[in-house]
Amino acid sequence: MGNKGNVVEARGLTVVRGTTTALGGVDLDVPSHQIVGLLGPSGSGKTTLMRSIVGVQRTTAGSMTVLGRPAGHPELRRVVGYTTQAASVYADLTVTENLRYFAALLGAHASDIERALVAVDMAGLAGRTVGTLSGGERSRVSLAAALLGDPQLLVLDEPTVGLDPVLRRDLWDLFARLRNDGVSLLVSSHVMDEAARCDRLVLLREGQVLADATLPELLERTGTSEAGEAFLALIEARGEEGR
Amino acid sequence: MTPRLTLATASRVLTQLRHDHRTIALIIVLPCVVLGLIAWLFDGTPVLNQFGPVYVGIFPVVVMFLVTSVATLRERTSGTLERLMSLPLGKGDFVTGYALAFGLLAIVQALVLVAFTVWVCGMDVAGELWVLVLCAVLSAILGSALGLAASALARTEFQAVQLMPATLFPQLILCGLAMPRAQMPEVLEALSRVFPLTYVVDALGGVARGLAFTDIASEVGLVALFIVAAVLGGSLTLRRRTP
């Protein structure tokens, strides 16, 4: 599955959740060996798109391939790491007990646990019960669990939310290292200044892809100087078209 | 299903239980307290010998049902189930892992309860003791299995708690304790035949009347079948993709 092209390809992906159309015909290519930032306001469909990629979202129409296989294929569960938006770890287990379980499911070596904990700077708290950790510490345990095994694609739903600037910088450094080691990453965020750390940006709004470009391209196209402004400019341009 | 993954899940659930001393104490001690109260209340009458064996089966069903349904629901609301469904864990592994862990707890609970009622409360069992132990263990496991199957229907913890009265109360009323089944209106008697608790009460009532194992083997077999059906039902209603 070491394909050079795209790690995710979606065509006309439509997801209706309850009465809302969370994704309305999304076409998307996520190139391999890059950090792709998935940006967009609350409710724009970021989580829905990520859930579709990892195969836990019921989709309504359209197609999606991940690492050359249909999204949700059993073979993908070993090579796609996923963190949900809220830290999905067991609060009544210690950090190590949590990771030991997820490592067992992935068939990962016990030594992998130490590596993952060091990567997220949590080795010092390995023996603590997760329920006694702060929100940011918990989300890093959740991230460590996604690093276990040998993931080729990481799908991370707002991994830096609630973290201080230093930790956020450290995590983005980690993402860059992973990318250099050949991992592809899709990272959602609604902190626009994190856009500068991404190789590519996908801007999502009301279930539609507003833009899919590099940051410099985006700034040039909109004549702005940072991602947040570019995003607003794109929304206004859309509004004018519609009028 | 993969035995390695089933066992990893069972061992994780047991580790969670081990951290929660209070729950373990409640599960083990509570049925003993109830039986102790009954023994005290009817001291000097043959009530304990007549109905004690039946109660030894019924209280564990209720306790194990509640504990299991809330535990699996917690997995849903915390997002850990979503993560597990994106990992190489079969739905059957998940449900069977839970059934094994709580089954083990059920065995301990049943053994302690039988020992307490026989040796501390002085219950005189007309039938064979090992048959009583077998029936008590099976009914506790049945409670767990029904809790697993029912939790698929609940979306919130409030609903999960309501599931206990919703699924167990009709069974308790129609199982033959409130009125001998032969005297029930025909429709209700027919209904009682599809409820597993009916066979638990039939088997344990037989033990109280001094029947040999061969005389109640078909009831015991049916309870075992209900357990398998409930675990299967729980795996089939679990959804990897959710709306």
Ligand SMILES: Nc1ncnc2c1ncn2[C@@H]1O[C@H](COP(=O)(O)OP(=O)(O)OP(=O)(O)O)[C@@H](O)[C@H]1O
């Ligand atoms: N379980 C659900 N049932 C029904 N509708 C849902 C459900 N979850 C999300 N939605 C709707 O789907 C749309 C997209 O939601 P989604 O969670 O993908 O947004 P998001 O971009 O991740 O937002 P946020 O930044 O707040 O996490 C929203 O309109 C939301 O109301």
Ligand SMILES: [Mg+2]
């Ligand atoms: Mg979201």
